[in-house]
Amino acid sequence: MGRYIGKRFLHSIFTLFIIATVTFILMNLMPGKPFTGEKPIPEEIRKNMEAKYGLDKPIHERYVIYMKNLLRGDLGMSMVHKHRSVGSIIKERFPISASLGLRALSFALIAGLFLGIIAAVNHGKTWDYVSMIIAVIGVSVPSFIIGGLLQYFVGVKLRLFPVTGWESFKHTVIPSFALGLGTLAVMARMMRTSMLDVLNQDYIKTAKAKGLPRRAVVWRHGIRNAILPVVTILGPLVAGITTGTFVVENIFAIPGLGQFLVSSVNQNDYTLIMGLTLFYSLILVTMNFIVDILYGIVDPRITLVERKE
Amino acid sequence: MAEKLLEVNDLKVSFFTYAGEVQAVRGVSFHVNKGETLAIVGESGCGKSVTVHSLMRLIPSPPGKIKEGSIIFDGIDIISLSEKQMNEVRGSKMGMIFQDPMTSLNPTMTISQQIMEGIMRHKDVSKKEAFEEAIRILELVEIPNARKRANNYPHQFSGGMRQRVMIAIAIACNPMLLIADEPTTALDVTIQAQIIDLMKAIQKKMNTSIILITHDLGVVADIADRVNVMYAGEIVESGTLNEIFYDPYHPYTWGLLESVPRLDMAEDKPLVPIPGTPPDLLDPPKGCPFADRCKYAMVICKEQHPEMTSCSKTHKVSCWLTHPDAPKVERPLGGMKIE
Numbered sequence: 001m002g003r004y005i006g007k008r009f010l011h012s013i014f015t016l017f018i019i020a021t022v023t024f025i026l027m028n029l030m031p032g033k034p035f036t037g038e039k040p041i042p043e044e045i046r047k048n049m050e051a052k053y054g055l056d057k058p059i060h061e062r063y064v065i066y067m068k069n070l071l072r073g074d075l076g077m078s079m080v081h082k083h084r085s086v087g088s089i090i091k092e093r094f095p096i097s098a099s100l101g102l103r104a105l106s107f108a109l110i111a112g113l114f115l116g117i118i119a120a121v122n123h124g125k126t127w128d129y130v131s132m133i134i135a136v137i138g139v140s141v142p143s144f145i146i147g148g149l150l151q152y153f154v155g156v157k158l159r160l161f162p163v164t165g166w167e168s169f170k171h172t173v174i175p176s177f178a179l180g181l182g183t184l185a186v187m188a189r190m191m192r193t194s195m196l197d198v199l200n201q202d203y204i205k206t207a208k209a210k211g212l213p214r215r216a217v218v219w220r221h222g223i224r225n226a227i228l229p230v231v232t233i234l235g236p237l238v239a240g241i242t243t244g245t246f247v248v249e250n251i252f253a254i255p256g257l258g259q260f261l262v263s264s265v266n267q268n269d270y271t272l273i274m275g276l277t278l279f280y281s282l283i284l285v286t287m288n289f290i291v292d293i294l295y296g297i298v299d300p301r302i303t304l305v306e307r308k309e
Numbered sequence: 310m311a312e313k314l315l316e317v318n319d320l321k322v323s324f325f326t327y328a329g330e331v332q333a334v335r336g337v338s339f340h341v342n343k344g345e346t347l348a349i350v351g352e353s354g355c356g357k358s359v360t361v362h363s364l365m366r367l368i369p370s371p372p373g374k375i376k377e378g379s380i381i382f383d384g385i386d387i388i389s390l391s392e393k394q395m396n397e398v399r400g401s402k403m404g405m406i407f408q409d410p411m412t413s414l415n416p417t418m419t420i421s422q423q424i425m426e427g428i429m430r431h432k433d434v435s436k437k438e439a440f441e442e443a444i445r446i447l448e449l450v451e452i453p454n455a456r457k458r459a460n461n462y463p464h465q466f467s468g469g470m471r472q473r474v475m476i477a478i479a480i481a482c483n484p485m486l487l488i489a490d491e492p493t494t495a496l497d498v499t500i501q502a503q504i505i506d507l508m509k510a511i512q513k514k515m516n517t518s519i520i521l522i523t524h525d526l527g528v529v530a531d532i533a534d535r536v537n538v539m540y541a542g543e544i545v546e547s548g549t550l551n552e553i554f555y556d557p558y559h560p561y562t563w564g565l566l567e568s569v570p571r572l573d574m575a576e577d578k579p580l581v582p583i584p585g586t587p588p589d590l591l592d593p594p595k596g597c598p599f600a601d602r603c604k605y606a607m608v609i610c611k612e613q614h615p616e617m618t619s620c621s622k623t624h625k626v627s628c629w630l631t632h633p634d635a636p637k638v639e640r641p642l643g644g645m646k647i648e
Binding site: 124201202203205206207208209210211212213214216220221224225298299300301 | 365367371392393395396397398399400401404405407408409412413414415416417418423426427430431462464475478479481
């Protein structure tokens with residue numbers, strides 16, 4: 001077990017290294033440079049600024065410097081946001097994005113799995129169709145439309161929840177719903193497929209032949225087996241939903257991290273691009289890492305220990 | 310006269326599909342006595358599995374449905390029971406062993422858990438007592454090191470061992486009837502023999518009745534007391550083991566016997582397959598279902614369904630050849646003698 005985790009950990013580090021390198025190269029291939037904004041800056045000032053941020057050095061030197069700093073955990077200073085380090089931006093804004101993401105995820109997970117199970121157990125009946133209609137809507141309607149509609153009907157018309165902002169629990173309800181609906185749909189569909197598959201397995205028949213009530217058959221024998229494939233996509237999903245909050249953050253004026261990722265690319269804020277890309281990659285890699293280990297716990301057939309013989 | 314444990318009368322089971330009604334079982338009647346073994350033989354799709362699944366009401370519904378008939382088991386009318394009452398019978402009075410031991414055990418539960426589940430469902434015992442009982446049953450089905458192995462998962466067992474575990478699950482509550490749906494088909498020959506021997510030993514110990522489904526006539530000869538031959542959703546011939554093997558009347562039974570090698574057969578005599586395919590059960594023929602493949606078929610065979618006629622007290626057959634006016638045909642297995 002320890003050996004496997006260690007090996008898997010090294011893989012993760014290597015993945016991050018590759019991501020850092022490729023992003024660094026791609027970023028430098030982008031047209032434009034930091035400080036080439038809409039307003040032209042005098043040549044001299046631009047040169048001074050480039051020197052200050054080390055941009056006057058050739059790319060391979062900058063790469064080495066950046067990687068060295070990265071090893072020390074230093075993501076550098078933002079080139080656009082004055083006097084702010086990339087680290088401090090992440091520290092300040094990420095908790096908000098993460099909170100929104102996790103709320104959306106818990107909602108999506110609980111409701112999605114539930115819908116999927118209901119659909120599978122009532123295969124071909126009304127509840128199956130109802131949950132699949134919800135799932136289709138969730139997959140096909142983008143979050144900004146759901147968000148906008150909810151703002152108008154629930155926020156403006158019914159005045160049940162505040163329309164924008166990020167202050168109290170009430171503020172979090174509509175954005176979490178809007179953000180989570182897509183994931184909920186994916187979850188519901190996956191769980192349904194997986195559950196239907198499991199319910200047709202021979203061991204379900206064995207369980208029925210033991211005289212177990214339907215409830216026990218579905219819960220004890222069905223769900224645990226059906227949830228396995230769903231666990232696999234949980235990693236990317238968690239990462240996706242905690243980092244993919246950009247649109248929803250914009251609609252609801254939530255001061256999260258998402259907007260920085262997009263604006264940093266637009267503004268050629270090299271350090272911020274690198275910092276956020278690596279940060280998001282770290283989350284993704286970590287989640288996959290956790291899911292791999294989790295999988296071994298849920299499914300006894302998977303041994304994390306390498307065989308010695 | 311032996312006591313009847315199970316009596317099935319005119320059982321009809323259909324599956325309602327998009328293409329129409331598939332009449333999988335078309336009026337089947339048979340009985341099982343206490344402590345005896347009944348084998349049901351026939352080719353794939355002839356309705357043997359559907360028949361025995363109906364006995365435990367395990368037909369997926371929809372699309373399947375028991376349309377007509379009665380199943381009287383130990384004095385209880387199975388068909389009229391509610392699902393809840395049925396669950397009291399399943400596992401406690403009837404146990405079932407399935408074909409493929411590789412897929413019939415839950416991969417995420419230890420085998421002791423899977424055996425205990427049934428015990429705790431039907432008996433008023435503590436978890437600890439149920440565990441001890443599970444160990445005892447694992448020892449009964451000859452799992453070596455039962456106590457140690459009890460906490461293993463199915464994937465840690467071989468196919469034959471898993472089938473033993475399946476048997477353990479099925480007999481956990483001392484059922485009166487053990488239904489084995491092709492229990493040896495997925496196993497290799499040496500393991501097959503072991504499993505059959507085990508079933509015989511358990512039957513002796515617990516005085517269980519067994520219904521064994523198979524298409525392996527060797528297995529039938531080894532264990533069965535009586536045999537039902539099924540074809541296209543009907544029983545075409547039924548009788549004691551000796552009657553079916555040495556004095557068969559139905560051309561389909563002849564065909565089955567001719568298509569397997571036997572020790573008393575001349576070495577150069579080729580095996581004879583039965584030509585053709587079974588009829589479409591979406592639209593079953595009105596006459597004898599075997600008429601199209603039968604080389605002895607007469608005009609009436611396609612026109613009118615033959616009645617079940619008795620050849621002896623225990624031997625029944627549904628074939629026009631047994632009619633007094635029918636021409637005498639030489640049975641292809643003429644050289645065989647009743648032992």
